[in-house]
Amino acid sequence: MTDVKKILEAVVNGLKVNLFEFDIENEDGYNKIKEYLINKIRITKVHNMEEYDLTYYGAKNMNPAFVEKFNEQIAKINIPQRASIPQFDVRRERITEWLAQYLLEQKYNCRFYDEADKRINMKTVEIDKHTDGIDVPGIWLDNNKIKFVVCEVKASEDKKIPCGSVKALQEDIQKAVDDADNRVSREILEYMHGMRNVKIQDDLLQRIIDFLGRLIAGEKEEFVENIMFSLL
DSSP states (O other): OOSEEEEEEEEETTEEEEEEEEOTTSHHHHHHHHHHHHHHHHHSGGGOGGGGOGGGGTOOSOOHHHHHHHHHHHHHHTSOOOOSSGGGOHHHHHHHHHHHHHHHHHHHOEEOOGGGOTTTTOOGGGTTSOOOSOSEEEEEEETTEEEEEEEEOOOOOOOSSSOTTHHHHHHHHHHHHHTGGGHHHHHHHHHHHHGGGOSOOOHHHHHHHHHHHHHHHSOHHHHHHTEEEEEO
C-alpha cells in the first residue's frame, strides 16, 4: 500500500489542485515516512557526529570519556531553539519541506540531491535561521526530459482547499517565473555548485549539470519552459 494517497483533484479559481494525504494509519507507510525524515536529520551536517571527528585536528589516543563529553555537547549546541510561535519554528519548516520532497519523489518522479540540500548542508551558526531562497529546489526527470524544480511550501492549519496561504504562494511562484532579481537563476547556480560534491559520477549527473548550465545561459522562454513550478 502506498504511503502517499491522492484524495482530490480539482480546479479551484483557475488553480489546479491535487490533495494528497500521508497514510500514517498504515504502519508500514508511517514507518517509511518516519525513517525518511530521521535519515534526513541524521545526515544533516550539524547533527552528524562524523563531521566533528576530533581526529581531524590531529588529536590521537584521546580519553574516551572526553570524546563522549565532546559529542554530548555538540548534540546540545546543535538543537534548534523552540520558537514562541509554532508557525515560525525552524524545525517545523525543515520537516515540512522534507515532507514536500518526499511527496514530489513519490508522485512526480523528482530527485533531490543531499549534496545540494541547503538544510542538510547548513552550518552550526545557521541552526536557528530559516532557510533562504526557494523552499524546495530539485530535479524532475522523465526519460530524457529534465526540469528544475521550484517548490514553495506553506504549513497551514487552514482546512479550506486551497488554503488561505495560496495567494502568497502564487505570488512567490510568479516571482520565480519572472526570475525577479535573478532569484531562481541564483538558486540554480547554487544547486549546480552543490552537486559538485556528488560522489557517484555517471551519465545522468553529467546530463543534469549540462542542463543546469544551459538553463542559466539560455533565453527567458526556454528558462520558463524548463522549470517545474509547484505549491505545497
